[in-house]
Amino acid sequence: MRNGRYRDSHRHSLLCILPPHMLEEIAKHGTPAQRAAALAALPADEATRDLRSAEKPAPRAARLVAPKPPAIPKKRRTIYDAAGAQQLPGKVARREGSKSLGDVAVDEAYAGLGATFDFYLANFRRNSIDDAGFPLKATVHYGVGYDNAFWNGKQMVFGDGDGKLFNRFTSSLDVIGHELAHGVTAHEAGLVYLEQPGALNESLSDVFGSLIKQYSLNQDAAQADWLIGASLFTPNVKGVALRSMKAPGTAYDDPVLGRDPQPAHMKDFAVTTRDKGGVHINSGIPNRAFHLAAIAIGGKAWAAAGRIWYETLRDPKLKADANFVAFAKLTVATAGRLYSAAGKEAAAVADAWKQVGVL
Amino acid sequence: MRVELTIDGGFACFPGLAKPITIDSTQLPAADAADLRRLCGAALAVASDESTSPPATLYDARRYHLAIDIDGVKRDLDAADPVSQPAVADLIAFVTNVSRR
Numbered sequence: 084m085r086n087g088r089y090r091d092s093h094r095h096s097l098l099c100i101l102p103p104h105m106l107e108e109i110a111k112h113g114t115p116a117q118r119a120a121a122l123a124a125l126p127a128d129e130a131t132r133d134l135r136s137a138e139k140p141a142p143r144a145a146r147l148v149a150p151k152p153p154a155i156p157k158k159r160r161t162i163y164d165a166a167g168a169q170q171l172p173g174k175v176a177r178r179e180g181s182k183s184l185g186d187v188a189v190d191e192a193y194a195g196l197g198a199t200f201d202f203y204l205a206n207f208r209r210n211s212i213d214d215a216g217f218p219l220k221a222t223v224h225y226g227v228g229y230d231n232a233f234w235n236g237k238q239m240v241f242g243d244g245d246g247k248l249f250n251r252f253t254s255s256l257d258v259i260g261h262e263l264a265h266g267v268t269a270h271e272a273g274l275v276y277l278e279q280p281g282a283l284n285e286s287l288s289d290v291f292g293s294l295i296k297q298y299s300l301n302q303d304a305a306q307a308d309w310l311i312g313a314s315l316f317t318p319n320v321k322g323v324a325l326r327s328m329k330a331p332g333t334a335y336d337d338p339v340l341g342r343d344p345q346p347a348h349m350k351d352f353a354v355t356t357r358d359k360g361g362v363h364i365n366s367g368i369p370n371r372a373f374h375l376a377a378i379a380i381g382g383k384a385w386a387a388a389g390r391i392w393y394e395t396l397r398d399p400k401l402k403a404d405a406n407f408v409a410f411a412k413l414t415v416a417t418a419g420r421l422y423s424a425a426g427k428e429a430a431a432v433a434d435a436w437k438q439v440g441v442l
Numbered sequence: 443m444r445v446e447l448t449i450d451g452g453f454a455c456f457p458g459l460a461k462p463i464t465i466d467s468t469q470l471p472a473a474d475a476a477d478l479r480r481l482c483g484a485a486l487a488v489a490s491d492e493s494t495s496p497p498a499t500l501y502d503a504r505r506y507h508l509a510i511d512i513d514g515v516k517r518d519l520d521a522a523d524p525v526s527q528p529a530v531a532d533l534i535a536f537v538t539n540v541s542r543r
Contacts, residue, residue, distance in 0.1 A: 169524050169531045225524075227535050231452045233523055236499030240524065247542050258453070265501040276501060284501070312454070325454040339542075341457030363455040 156210040159218040160196045162189045165225040165240075172238060173222045188223040188253045192241060195259030196221060202260070202295045203267070206385050207393050212266035219263070223253055232258055234265040247319060248339065254314045256299060261292030261311065272401040279406040281362035286369035289328060290392055294385040304377040304384040310334065328374045331367030347371050349407070349440030369407060372435040376414075379431035387428050391418045411436040443467045443479060446509040447537045451523075453502045463541040474540065481536050482510050484529035489519045492527045506534055 163173035164186070176189045183190045196219040203209035211217040220238035229242025230249035239262040241252040252258055265288050268274055274284040289311050297307045311334075312325035322335020322343070331345035345367030346352055352368065353361045373392060377384035395401060395417045401410065415436070418429035436442040447463045467475040485508070503523035510517045525531040 168528065169526075170528075171524055226531065228539060229535075231502065231504055231523070233453070233500060233502040233504075235503070235524065245539070245542060252453070261453075262502065269499065288501075337458065339458050341459070344455060344457055357450055357460060358455040359451065361455070363453070 156204050156216065158197055158200045159211075159216065160193055160200075161218065161220050162192050162196075163220065163222040163238075164189065165222050167224060167227045169226050169229075171222055171225075171235070171240065172220060173224075176223070186223075188241065188243065188251050191251075191253035192221040192223050192239070192259065195253065195256050196239075196263070198256060198299050199260045199263045199295050202291075202298050202385070206298070206389065209267070212263060213270045217266070217270075221253075221259075223251075232262055234262040236266075236269065239263065244315070244317075246317065248317055250315055250317060252312075252315060255312050257289075257292035257296040257311050257313075258315070259292075260295035261288040264288040264291040267291070268396060271396045272398075272405070273403045274401075274405065275403050276359055276362060278360035278362070279365070280404050281359050282365040283369055283405060283407065283410050285362045285366035286373070287392065287396060289326060289366060289370050290373050290389070293328060294389045297383070298385055303382060304374075304388070305381070307384065309374050326363075326367070326370070328367075328370040331371050345370075347439065368439050368441065369410070372411070372439045372441065375435035375438055376432045379434065380428055387422070388432075391421060391428065391432060394421060407441045411441045415442075443482065443513060444511040445478065445482060445533075445537055447534065447541075448507045448509075449538075450505045450507075451502070452504045463537055465537050465540055470540070477536065479512070481529070481533040482512060485519060485527070485533040486510065486517055488527040488529050489517070492519070492521045492525070492530050506530075508533065508537075 158179055160177075160179045161175060162177040163171075164176040165171065165173035176186060177184065177193050183193075200211060200219060203211070211219065222238060222240045223243075225240050225242050228245040230244045230252075232239065232241045232252040234240075239259070243251045265284070268284050268287050274280040274287070276284055292311060293307065293309060297304075300307075309329035310324035310327055313323060315325060316322050316335070320335065320340060321337040322340065324334045326343070326345060327334040331347040332343050334343040334345070336342045344353065344364050346365060347367055348371075349368060353364045355361045355364065358364060373388060376391075377388035380387045391414055395410065395414045398413060398417060401413055405413075415429055415433045418426070418432045422428040433442060444467070445465045447465075449459060465478065467478050470478065500523065505523075506521045506525070508519040508521075510519060519530065521527075521530050521534070525534065
């Protein structure tokens with residue numbers, strides 16, 4: 084283990100035989116499959132990160148701090164019960180490794196945190212939110228009839244819903260994944276939560292929230308529903324979900340909630356002062372771009388499209404105030420770097436952004 | 443007395459829920475009207491102690507604006523998730539629940 088990164092030295096038996104300098108040469112000059120295998124076998128330290136980019140990126144400020152003690156990836160979950168109050172974190176309801184005591188919301192949060200952790204580790208070798216074993220905490224039963232969920236920088240908070248319009252917010256794995264993904268974004272690009280960078284921040288949470296659900300169901304991109312919060316509405320609501328990544332603007336049309344305001348194309352970009360400049364509204368545009376790219380590439384959405392989006396998030400060239408165009412261009416460049424500039428992945432990503440009017 | 447609650451932010455942006463919620467005590471049953479007056483008094487008593495804007499590390503949090511008119515005396519109260527004062531949280535929950543009956 085180096086620089087706090089855990090290495091699975093048995094990931095690929097053949098590559099484990101090869102010395103690091105040889106692996107580095109393969110990582111630089113091999114085919115996409117060879118590069119991926121070599122990179123997976125190399126220690127995940129700063130030198131390896133450089134190899135993942137065609138040009139050497141400047142290290143992020145956060146990675147210049149003193150190395151943390153080595154961390155072995157393992158879940159460290161704690162679920163709290165606010166018992167209807169709005170004081171955080173509440174009383175401990177379940178700790179890592181402990182058994183269920185029968186509280187459905189507690190158990191859903193516990194399972195959802197675990198599924199999210201497992202997803203990032205298995206697919207991106209990421210050790211929790213900060214890639215250094217960040218403890219995963221969630222408070223459930225927050226407030227009375229509280230129909231919302233949020234991330235406060237340290238933990239997730241979930242309401243039980245009002246029972247009239249909304250069910251409990253822990254019932255949706257993509258919502259749990261969405262909230263944790265805000266933590267990942269904060270530790271990587273730190274996209275400002277306002278206007279276009281804020282909409283990208285929101286979109287990245289929807290992307291990885293959806294991917295975590297798809298991964299748990301082992302779905303291909305074509306099989307996925309691409310809905311966010313599909314289980315949150317009660318039967319009283321005329322709608323299928325809070326958002327649709329496949330068809331923004333169609334998730335609900337309800338007498339009380341109104342009509343889904345998300346645009347699917349830049350020509351309908353919402354200019355508003357509400358919702359931090361429409362971060363939950365205009366996220367529909369990059370959401371749809373990801374969906375289109377994933378469908379065009381085919382297979383499991385987390386394998387290629389998800390990887391491209393994840394590595395773009397981690398790229399130091401992605402600035403905190405990035406707009407849609409900057410992010411889109413970087414995803415195309417990332418696809419070219421990870422696979423091939425002339426490959427189907429880069430073409431699919433570029434075409435997706437063109438279809439939503441960003442490029 | 444009248445209370446107008448405006449909620450912004452949250453996990454999703456619902457146009458129907460973005461509209462201000464207005465509660466008029468003259469339109470409420472007597473018991474609810476009494477509760478409203480009590481809750482407003484308690485919330486205003488701690489209003490200065492309440493955080494008015496979520497910090498930058500908060501995502502999907504809500505912001506609340508209450509315009510309270512008690513017998514012609516108007517006061518505004520702003521809060522954000524997590525609402526630190528129980529009295530403010532109770533008032534927000536009461537107004538929200540009454541509006542959804």
